[in-house]
Amino acid sequence: MQFCRLLFFALFLKVANSDVTSKTNDIISRLTYEINNWVTIDEKSEEFQQLIHNLSLPTNLLRKDWRSFDGENSENICIICKSVLNTFIEYRRQGMSEEDIKNKMIKICTLLKLQSPQVCDGVITINLPIILYIIDSKPNLTADTICGVLLESPFCPLDNNEFNWIVNIDDGPSKWIKPEESNETINILQITDIHYDPKYEPYGNAYCNEPTCCRKGQNDTNTSDKVAGYWGDYHYCDSPWHAIIDVLDHVIAEHQNISYVYFTGDIIDHGIWETSIKGNIESLNKSYLQIYETFKNIPIYPILGNHESHPVNQFAPRTITNDEISTQWLYKLMADLWIDFGWLPESTRSTILQGGFYTVSLKKGFRIIALNNNVCYSYNWWLLYQPQDPDGQLQWLADTLLQAEVDEEYVHILAHLPPGNTDCQTTWKSEYIKIVNRFAHIIRAQFNGHTHKDELQLIYGSDDNSKISNVAWNGGSITTYQNVNPNYKLYTIDSKNYEVKDFENWIYNLTLANINLDQRPLWYKSYSFKEEYGLSDLTYDSLQTWLFKLMNDEKLLNRYHGNYFKQAEPSLTEECDAKCMRAFICHVIVNLGDHEIKCE
Template sequence: MRKHVASRLFTKAPLACFMLLLFGAARLKAAPPGRRGDLGATGRFWHITDLHLDPTYHLASDPTKVCFSSKGAAATGAGPFGDFLCDSPYSLIQSAFLHMDRLVRPQDFIIWTGDSPPHVPVDELSTEIVIQVMSNITQTLLQHFPNVTVYPALGNHDYWPQDQMPTSTNDIYEAAANMWKPWLQTDALETLRQGGFYSQLVHSGLRVVSVNTILYYGPDKVTTNMSDPAGQFEWLEDTLKRAEQSTEKVFIIAHVPVGFMASFRNTTAIRKAHNERLVDIFRAYSHVIAGHFYGHIHRDSIMVLLDQKGKPVNSLFVAPAVTPIKGVSEVYANNPAVRLYLYDTDDFGILDIWQYYLNLTEANLRQRADWRLEYTMTDSFGVKDLRPASLLKLGLSMWLPPASTFDTYYTHYMAGTSPSSSASFLPSPFRLHAPPALKNTHLPAPQSLPQHPPPCSSQLVVSHFLSEQTAAAADANPEHSAPHPTQPKHKQNRTRERTRTEDTSQGHTCAAGREAKTWQPG
């Protein structure tokens, strides 16, 4: 996840409009670990992502020698379950699976959106080591959940050298297909071997489509000038068309998400042209797609896909990571997290999120991993479900003063943290998020808010629900502004600009406060 490439603001028309929602947690009581409840016609599935196992992690007298993933930085808060400057020790991953094991039901399934190896220099790994780490995680999942199907997606670290995902059969695609045979059927394994993607029916009416978005990832030099790497766009359209003909609904899973990155203005994680093509496909088959599920960012965020008329048509979810790692210069980190989704078994719309986390500092001090319920989405934000219309309405409410949900988010977002002490994480019962850089959007004035904002056909607009007031707060407190997850501050070339884009085709103006950036891949 640690390497990124920048992309300038999109100008090719037409493009979908997104609203990106970064959700913090309101304080709530944790559900008993064994709570079941009568959910009626409700299905469930788990989401794990970005485990990043560091096999070198160990407690050492020299804090610079605790883990290779700290890259020589002193892991002064190291304990039995990890450190915020290190990737996951095996004990942390085991604790996450043990927590899930107590709650999982036979009808549940798991989506696993990639990135098993650690964030270490390329010469510390090899194809063999990457395969071994992936195999270790796979075997651990099989041991904990022998009767639960897992649907994996490949991440940018699930290859060596990292990010350089090829467009044809290779040792890692072959190894993945072999180790995931207990979960995947023959036709799924065939396309996995060929291009790192697959489709499989979960049960009658519901299909998982695992997209290899690393083929579109900026640092992947192998696919730089390819319009359709590995023929995945053609395959995806054909798969969605067949699902439509079979009256199936589809869950899209992938590692790198579409749209802008959660923490930075106008920066996409995948290339501009590929992002536009994916958006076009997803919008065309939005009536077939019941939800999107991604990882890579390590942060908890949600997006809403609008069609060309501004109607909300898809909900997109980015899950927080299991690994707690942060860069030395980053102020904020995430505590380890896993989540449970609830969905309607009639139309497969997403109903709720139950987000679980581990207070890492507390776990290390107590020598015990007490995973807790951080929040449930519907209770924390007073929404009836997580369908696109509900999420868009919630996002728009953040723009209306007084935005109490925004204030709650921002309060907990900043609570109990400092740039120098991992012990500062202890007072907060909430998993923390890296502070986003923010930009305004094309939304009309609060006094004249429509049911949904007008579309911007001239650009892809991703808007954090955290508004310009948060950007102003960050500007006033520069110590609260974290650098890009993969880049030290000296590599950032930042310019601030205020822009108005005239959208003559739609007869309205899209206004955006933007922070343009260029990056050197880390």
Template sequence: MRVRVSSVILSLVVATLVIAAPAPHAARLEKRDEAEDKISDLLTKALESLGCDDCLAALVGVKEYAISDKSRVLEIVNNLCPTLSMYPTDVCTGVVYMQGPVLLDSIIAADLTSDDGRKLCFQAAGACPAPDIGDTTVIFPKPRPADPVAPPPSGTQVEVLHFSDWHVDEEYVPGTDAICNRPMCCRKYDDSPSNITRAAASWGDYSCDAPVKLGLDLLSYIPSVAKPSFSIMTGDVPPHDVWLEDRSAVLPIERHAYANMDNLGINIYPTVGNHESGPTNLYPTEASGGDLSWLYSSLADNWSRWLPSDAVDWVKNYGAYAASPQKGLRIISLNTNFCYRMNFYLYADVDDHDPNGMIKWFINQLQAAEDAGERVWIIAHFNPSQINCLQNWSAQYYEIVQRYSPHVIAEQFFGHTHYDELSIYYQPGIKDAQNAISTAWTGPSVTPHSNLNPGFRIYQVDTGNWNVYDSLTYIADLSQATTWDATGATPNWHLEYSARQAYGSYVPIADDAPLSASWWHDVTVAFESDSAAFQQYWTYRGKSANRIGACAANTTCPAQTICNMRAGMSSELCSKITFSLTKE
């Protein structure tokens, strides 16, 4: 899923938050048409203002209303959704009745007389100012060693493959309309018009998820350019049909996709994304109730072809695991859905800063690695510095990175945004090259949704310190898809750029030096003074599709982007949570 949450889900969030003003008992006796008119007026006002006071008052009202008649709340939202979102009834009904009950239950469980309401309004819709971060002091098993240093390189390098956000669409139909009235197109829907605005090419389209044949072609291309020792996959295999993604839909898609990846003949170390679950985003906590053992068991079964038995057992319990692909390296795969702001289960107890004990488990794994003298790669779907991560969870994660870097944590790898991005973590103090301690890589997506070329990445890594010495990003130019169909050609997979070569021209780097966090900080400094350098980054961020909009030098966009690269935790980001009903 992208940084901007699906407009259908956002419609649901706001609709649920403003479903009724504080309602006396008599209001529940209104006729259905009168109640719907009242709610429609309140909803329109809320969408126009997104004010904090309006949101808080609505929360109190919806809680009282939902306690007595939750099914009626869902019915009204479902009736209003097509008007609010401009999506058809099937999309609205699917999202409302899959996502809505969890959000309503969380609102009912929340203590709205405390700061819970403000936190919910802020995190879900940006309707209130950011609350103060609570006491997130992390307790570590052992103190940080004095003057810790990373191990030296071995001089031997291997290649590692990075996939992210595959979003394979097994129902992709070439020739169908790539422009439609649903969150994803290139499918044959019952109400699809006969006149086609833009016919979907068989290899894919910028408005749609990845057809099966595109992914298979990517897999067949990789051996021609790399011989990876192993691969990481940072989440999101199912497509963006969020109104259809239930248990029966996601399980076969995941099973087929992982079987296809297995054809590479190397171990793949996956992590769980927000789309792996059905319904999308919803990962219950022990406190909130709900059972996701069916998903964890299925993932454990699919991943058992690559993981050792103890890691498989962890997946069954946490949706997370630790495993060692080679001597001296431990991969920790986190389930960051427990920090995701659209995981509505989390709002039942916003003061639970470690849902399901993921933070505690993470610390134990890092401490075990430190004790064993191992290096660690962290892989997860969400970069905790992204705006989608709850601020308290993000602050704890940052403290953990500071405790175990640079001597234990070698690199961090994430997905979710679909972009080719990067962020930097620092020790406390000034954010400069000297204090930069860890790099977080966001891998490019396989899916072209939305307006991006499909891509993947190869890292060149030293087996002594397990740091990245170069990052090679490969793409296919999807604007040529109709030509491939017409000529019988296949996608023109090619090297888009080498990070070492592209940015080393702005910030020279020694031949034997890794692409360290300190070096990347200096690259961001170059971005501040050299517009051409920044624009090169912006082009690569969109995988050279040149379809994501400009980030002009005479706007605030470059400074905001650079700020976000240096943020490290979500509370320090320069971008803000926004609400939009615009179709992605």
């Protein structure tokens, strides 16, 4: 009887899902037809206008990541994606010019309120050459595949065998290194996500309808009383130069015993509709020179953020040499800067030029592996062109870790995107986690940025889904984008086995800084991880105990929630009950099994 009920329920779900899919496909067909008709005769039918009205994004979703949508919004963005791409892929293959496609796509972007007219114009103008190159090069590429990569949702699943691939990972028994412990420690500073905005305008417009505010030229649209603070702003605003200088000056004055600096990416601002290679080069040169002059003889180990490229998120394979769409300018610039400043040896140049990644041995028994995992970003159009292990980076990672194991080296991995980040394409992410699980015994820690939040991720083993195999620490951000205070982290590291013994988080209150303009921001240590959560150490057993407490102790969870947003008042005044806070626990857990069950 129980089996019959389950079978009936499964059939019911299948039929219900089939009805939903049929309805979605019907709307896609109708909208595709109407867009075709509009392109042909330049007239909007009643049906077209009604569909546009029904599908247009609410204003409060303009800045949200499409992959974070659920329910009706997720369905609508999938319908928009497939309908628009169905139309323009077909027109391109019939010979429509880039200029005509650009003009039509800007209009449809504006009609659907995907962004403001200015942002639609800028984003489409700078991204279209790459998209058309890929469409022209891949005659079998479909709207279903493109939208599946971009969204990977129940409404837009990715069903293409090109994206099913594996890395050759050594399956031999792990070669364990006897972990030596020491009373001696070293200090490693992590700074991340500067997001320097050359257009930042103190007392400018902090409340605009574009992806980034507080910028010169936006004052005429300021209809509110929200103006940009001198030191930065909690709204969708990036960092003024003087705020970046202040962070660096404070760090070097406050901490005299830094052994290494990990810089985990993102120098460029969020003005994604008006970036340029020239502008990015100026900001990168200026920022890295300042970092070099601040830390002088302290070794820096930098990586690329997803914003460093132009357009944002675009990391072309090495085989793409066309200057208009290639990423070689960025890789060459980074190789020159990082090596010329004396941070990296000449031996790293070849892999930096290959794809923005490198490895270096700091001393006997200790190695850094620096990844450019921005290639896995789902909005990196080049994933459609080269789906399988872009630039061979993951295979290189597996091979490098195998050699490190043979050489009895401990490893720190630096990567911009955290290992469980939903922005990373699923296959790349799962293969990465498999590699980490195989070599978890020599990977002492991972260090990430990207999210701007003070958080960590616990990676669970492939064989034993109840045990932590590795931990990834997030550095937070220098930028206050969006609704966070600026911060940096100082890690205490065992000098023998290179595990993280503890870290201090340093922040300042942006509201107070912007009120007290006659003095520099008041930096303070907000907490040490061990002291804050009452831990004797940061072993995996202790972190497992901490996670269990987090699930069952509302006060502890509330404390983690406050630290997550770096005590920024605008985030903490937003209503978030116990159920809402529990979602933050899910951000901590990374595994290849049933993520939802472990969250529960």
